[in-house]
Amino acid sequence: MDIFKVLTRGTNIKSNSINKNYTKTTKKSSIEEDKELDFFHNQTKKNTSSNDHVEDEIIENEDISMKELLVRNHFNGKLIYNIDNHLLNVDKPTEIQSKSIKLSIESENTDVVGISPTGTGKTLAFMIPLISKIIMNSNDSNMNSLQSIIIAPTNDLAKQIFQVTENIVQGIVLNHKQNSKSNCKLEAQLLNSKLSNKLLFENVNNVKMPQILISTPKRLISALNKENTDVILEHLKVFVIDEFDQLFSNDFIKQTEKLLSLLDDRQHVNKWMYSATKPDERVFNNIMKKHMNKPELIECKYSSKLTSNIVKPKITESLVFVGNEQGKLLQLRQLQQNSQFIPPMLIFLESHSRCMALYNELKYNSIPMATLHSKMSINEREKVINEFKEGKVWVIITTDIMARGLDINGIRTIINYDIPKNKELYIHRLGRVGRGLTSYNTRGNKKIECECITLYSKIDAKDVIPIAKVMKQHGAEGIPDWLVEGRVRENKNKKDDKKMKREKISTVPGIIRKERRMKKEMIDASRKRKQEGIVRPEKKQKKI
CATH class of the missing domain: 3.40.50.300 (P-loop containing nucleotide triphosphate hydrolases)
Known part of the structure; x- marks a missing residue:
């Protein structure tokens, strides 16, 4: 029976009016359509208590489809x-x-x-x-x-x-x-x-x-x-x-x-x-x-089953201590070498400036990648998301602007390069992975797994505790008990806490960065003297 042929014949199906009008059929209706109408309306010819009972059964039944649920409850x-x-x-x-x-x-x-x-x-x-x-x-x-x-x-x-x-x-x-x-x-x-x-x-x-x-x-x-x-x-x-x-x-x-x-x-x-x-x-x-x-x-609580027969892929959550900012970059290189750099992928950072810095470090890795942050225009962001969906871009380096609500299917890997500020934000970032995927591929012969990797350094010692607790609740392996219990050593000297600032993202060795900084300071000082009209005294030449 083509139920949609009945439902879309110019009338809105409502539970209050359905019993009054179901016997009125036009002369132009064919015999088959009249039979369908009679069949459909006879199913709804019940008293109020029985209708409520049936509706409860329909909604609580896990095997019912969305289409059948809406049809039986008289939606448009x-x-x-x-x-x-x-x-x-x-x-x-x-x-x-x-x-x-x-x-x-x-x-x-x-x-x-x-x-x-x-x-x-x-x-x-x-x-x-x-x-x-x-x-x-x-x-x-x-x-x-x-x-x-x-x-x-x-x-x-x-x-x-x-x-x-x-x-x-x-x-x-x-x-x-x-x-x-x-x-x-x-x-x-x-x-x-x-x-x-x-x-x-x-x-x-x-x-x-x-x-x-x-x-x-x-x-x-x-x-x-x-x-x-x-x-x-x-x-x-x-x-x-x-x-x-x-x-x-x-x-x-x-x-x-x-x-x-x-x-x-x-x-x-x-x-x-x-x-x-x-x-x-x-x-x-x-x-x-x-x-x-x-x-x-x-x-509603978290479940590995989205519906009665659609099972989400396994999502492996891991926590990796990297020491400092250079350790994060080295960890990304190692993931790439070990074939754990599985696109489509999102890499989350805390600010747009850090997004651009990481992009500049990784853009020569022969992997199609792009950035997405709040400083970009709406049209620029739309272009990046569309290219990501089409497979032209494999990796998006982004801020928490992509952590909420965006429904992009097929994401296999999430990397929290900068640790989330709270556990709620971590849950939202985690929710981007595995959408539209099932536990097996279309042929059913290869198990599909997704991964969420969170990197943390010394300055993240306090912020990582609630994240570790959430991971433990999700059944993640390898999370140390002392971290879940919050037994983290605190600095008694407050001056040390002020010094603990996040370093810039760079793979350039520290000695070279120091030389560049000194050279830049010398050039700036020279320009300042010229603007102020200060003439530097000439050095006396030694007599030979």
């Missing part, structure tokens, strides 16, 4: 078709997706906090209920208005969310009923400078708004002012915060608080927050108490 047919045909690696729902869909069915208006490991499909977990909510609640008065806002910490992540959303909303028509006066297509848009200028300098009532708007917090705040805020947010139903742990950090918390304060008086707006890790407990509890109304917490 075009939405199901788009997910099934336009998204890769969506076979069976993950735990976070199943629980989010179940919650959207049971309680339509509620705040949600979703916490699930990286790579478990959190974007789809909030996007499916979001689109379904817009479809079900659209009418003649609000269908051309902004109904949901999604914010993300970086432009790259916001664009990725937009690309996923664009794929699954195509062809969906809002308010598509026989008695409706008008209808329109469901649209998603990335907030850009063109739309921002229209909102700021034109009459907002004349600006065509998408139903779903995706942005970073700073850009969204810049597009709102006292005159246009009430009009823009008038029909808003859902406000989604992706990677909320980062948006509640010191870098973003003022911006996030400002946006949430605009919604405090709007009781009809649901707030959904998703991330792989929690922020600081005190900050998190304060935000929930201040800005959310009895939120439902969905917390």
Whole structure:
């Protein structure tokens, strides 16, 4: 039976209206289509209690596919078709997706906090209920208005969310009923400078708004002012915060608080927050108490199985002591010689200047590599990511701008050249590896393994302790107990701590660097004397 032929015949399948309209078939319908309609609607002809029981069984059943889950729970047919045909690696729902869909069915208006490991499909977990909510609640008065806002910490992540959303909303028509006066297509848009200028300098009532708007917090705040805020947010139903742990950090918390304060008086707006890790407990509890109304917490633990039959490849986590900065470079050379330098690969550093320094040291190794950091333009970053996906670039040397949310399939190796600042950041970096891979290749005869290598030196002695604990929890081998227990020798002399600064990345021997520095100082001193007009006395010639 072609169920999509039934679902996409110009009607939106809703649990409330399905029993009333299922017997109405047009004369133009063929006998086969009528039989399909009868078959489909007869399956839904049950009392409320039995329906709830069946829905619970469907969601809890691990063997059910995403397509079947959405069909049996009466989600929009075009939405199901788009997910099934336009998204890769969506076979069976993950735990976070199943629980989010179940919650959207049971309680339509509620705040949600979703916490699930990286790579478990959190974007789809909030996007499916979001689109379904817009479809079900659209009418003649609000269908051309902004109904949901999604914010993300970086432009790259916001664009990725937009690309996923664009794929699954195509062809969906809002308010598509026989008695409706008008209808329109469901649209998603990335907030850009063109739309921002229209909102700021034109009459907002004349600006065509998408139903779903995706942005970073700073850009969204810049597009709102006292005159246009009430009009823009008038029909808003859902406000989604992706990677909320980062948006509640010191870098973003003022911006996030400002946006949430605009919604405090709007009781009809649901707030959904998703991330792989929690922020600081005190900050998190304060935000929930201040800005959310009895939120439902969905917390999923890490599992080697993404779904019932898709097993992630084995990820080996290792911790390597290298002594100093030169030791890190030597370790990279050794990995390359021992055939452990397996692309596609990401190398994480703490700043863009260190990224460029490492790139300059490695660019002559006959390995296609590139850098990606916040000082690059959006177009430059997009070009690097596209070349990485196409296989033109094998290694990306980057900062933590790539640590969160970016969904790039096939990454085999992660190297933490500079140790992460905290364990949450380590988890996010680790989450980039192994996406879209299974434990065996397509022929099933070669086991695929991934690796995450963390390098640390003397100055990382304190920062490595929480990282070592996380590795131990993940079952990593070779992690010393004294490091996990935090038995690290501390310097009593505070002056020594100040001297412990991270050295520059260079393979040039220390004696040569010293000579270069002295030569540069002499040249600078000579230029300074010339500018000040100081003439150096000539040396007296010795008489022969």
